Amino acid sequence: MEAISKNFFLYLSNNKVLDRLAKRFGTRFGADKIVGGETFSQAIPLIKQLNHDGLQVTVDHLGEFVESEAESRKRSQECIETIQAIAHHQLNSEVSLKLTSLGLDISKEIVMENMERILQEAERHDITVTIDMEDSTRCGATIEIYKALKEKYRNLGTVIQAYLHRSHEDVEELHAYDPYLRLVKGAYKESGKVAFVDKPEVDANLKRLIKKNLLNGHYTAIASHDDAIIKFTKELVKEHGISKDHFEFQMLYGMRNQTQYDLLKEGYTVRVYMPYGDDWYGYFMRRLAERPANIAFAIKGIFSK
Template sequence: MEAISKRFFMFLSHNKALDKMAKRWGSKFGANNLVGGETFLQAIPLITQLNEEGFQVTVDHLGEFVDSTEVVRENVQGCIQSISAIAYHGLNTEISVKLTSLGLDISQDLVMENMELILSKANESGITVTLDMEDSSRCHAILDVYKKLRQKYDNVGTVIQSYLYVSDKDVDDLNQFSPYLRLVKGAYNESGKVAFQEKKKVDENLKHLIKKQLLNGHYTAIASHDEAIIDYTIGLVKEHNIPNDRFEFQMLYGMRNQLQSELLKKGYTVRIYLPYGEDWFGYFMRRLAERPANIAFALKGIFSK
């Protein structure tokens, strides 16, 4: 039943008609429990609250797979405006960007030009920008962009997904760039040709990547709600005397709130991944697919209106 539920919500996440309807609804039906708002300005009070509680934040403007240069330009300007707002309000937050929203599928020259603009602006205020990872067909295009940018900018990181077979080699290839990596399991529906299908193997590979990245001496973000992964990381850093300022735990806004607070109280850096934007529907459906218990958020949203 859980597998059927996952396939159902993944199917909905790609439904353009429903996505169009969702934009008219606004972030209702429980999405406001997982999304910071439809605009960055709407998210500012929530970011401020999270900062006051001791959490760091990374914000992500929702939207991907853009094939219109006009929409790309709008996304770039929106990102730059968000960076200006972060600096103006003194928020403790980074920015995550999806390269397909910034022109990756149009041309590499375009996405490089846009990332240069964004990173230059972010660098002025000491803001880090992370290149989100997308589906496997775009994985190495994203890493190629990262490598080029990393030669010029220190304030850029990227993401490695443990369910992909190539991730171990990718971490080795990135080692020369002293990378800031967010390590995740992966959320796209990938085939057995490119990705592990068994949870046990995905988890084992994530642990392997965490150990490799940390022992390589590079800053590491462990993005997982899985307590087994978190406990493994805590044991690893204690065993190898890795200081707490060399890693952080990242979790999605609205998920495992108690665990987030417990880690914060123990002195660990906890960063909340806070998405915002009108294109909330696909993101929301993927979260429901990952964890059917999240359906309760949707029901609560409907009946609280």
């Protein structure tokens, strides 16, 4: 039943008609519980509160699959303005972004030009930018763009998804670039030809990737709500004497809040991934697919005043 529910919500995540309806009706269908707002200004007070509590943040302006050069430049400018706002309000926040929102599907030249503008601004304010990973068809291009930019910009990270068969080789290949990697399980619907389909296999691979990147000596973000993954990481770093300032735990805004604060009390760095924007529909559906309990957020949003 859980597999059916996951496939159903992943299918809905790609429905463009429902996406347009979602923008019309706003985030009140439960998405406001896991999205910081429809504008960055709405997210600022939430980020300030999280920072006050000791939590760090990374923000992501939701949106993907841009089809015009003009729209990609608009998205890059919005990202630059977000970086400027983070600096102005002295927020403890990084920035995450998707390359498809910056023109990846249009041309490499456009996405590189947009990324250069963003990273130059981020460098001026010493703010780290992480390139989110999207589906498997864009993984190779994302890795290549990351490598090209990492040779020039220091504060740059990317994401590796444990459910892809290629991820072990990607982590090995990126070793030479001293990568800052966010390691996740993965949230897109993929074929068994390119991805592990069974949860135990994905979990085992995520553990392998965490161990590999940490023992390679690179800063690692363990982005998981899974207690078993968290426990594994704690035991691994203790066994190998890895300092707590060499890794962090990352969790989604609005989910497992108590666990976030418990880890914080134990002295670990915890970063909250906070998306914002009116293009929230695909993100929301993928979160429902990941964890059936999240459906309660939607039901509460629909029926609450």
